[in-house]
Amino acid sequence: MQAGREPVAHGTKLRLLETGLALLLERGYSGLSVQDILDHTGVPKGSFYHHFESKEDMALQAVDLYTSQGHTLLDMCLAPDGRPALERVRSFFEELGSLYESQGYLGCLLGALGQELSGVNPAFRAKIEECLSSLSVRIAEGLAEAQAEGTLPAAADPQELADVLINTWEGAALRSRLLRSPAPLSATVEFCFRTIAAA
């Protein structure tokens, strides 16, 4: 099944995953213990281990949940609604910025765990690349639509451009996390889409 699009069990497991996700975003992987998640949810340890093999298992599934939320946002933003496709692609990044605002500008979980763990944990390295790549493929579809509409030059490579957009966003998300500010996010979106439009 496509990365980040797995259906998620409801109830206790979802609550554990959502809490785990929020704490991972805040503290990183090493800074988080299973006990922290139990304390925040009031779920007993046995129940945690009923749903997850380990902290790693929980965190990998939290990454999938986070990515599936990204896909949901992409679906909403990219759906044809009368706006040009390029504007719809841009709106995805602007909506992500609003999401980050609601989280206190902690950046992106994929970038955060990707940086923390990809040197020591091949499972996270593969998972996070898979998730970023799955988001990039969807963005490329939006850019291909823009190309068909004539707002993206015929010579542009939508997939290559989508990867550049995802990557530059990840860098802006890091700086936003360091500064707890939206400024790097909006500056990057402005720069990239001005460039794309001028290409």
Add this chain to the structure above:
Amino acid sequence: MQAGREPVAHGTKLRLLETGLALLLERGYSGLSVQDILDHTGVPKGSFYHHFESKEDMALQAVDLYTSQGHTLLDMCLAPDGRPALERVRSFFEELGSLYESQGYLGCLLGALGQELSGVNPAFRAKIEECLSSLSVRIAEGLAEAQAEGTLPAAADPQELADVLINTWEGAALRSRLLRSPAPLSATVEFCFRTIAAA
């Protein structure tokens, strides 16, 4: 004193810092123990604690050393040598790419530790922002020179553009770390400088 420009003691301390830096880049902060550094250097524990108060102290100084290497590279690349200033700025990122190649494409230590630690450790959060910012200020100087030469539009804000360059590079460095590949780095440099030149 300016971030990342502190003079570094030579001999054992420098060896500990260089080894610590390489291991931090590979494994991250939580994945590294003082014992790992002792094992790799053959330096006794007492000597480590003569030079550093703690692992955190060592890592913060390793971040300064890494940043000072970035400044040295910037000094080399930006020095007037007959090439247009914009080309000299671009060459800094290309040289960084060569450095990453020699390290096996592990990305950037500032981005890696910034992501891992900025949620839980205010000292790292401040230090890494300070280091990125100090590099950005130097790049802005190069861009201002390009503006004076007429290769950057008069309306552009060199400091804002320098931050975008640093941030987009950091995102490309993450993706390069995930893929162990130079492709995201070269694609980002190509995209950004094509944009800047076309602005």
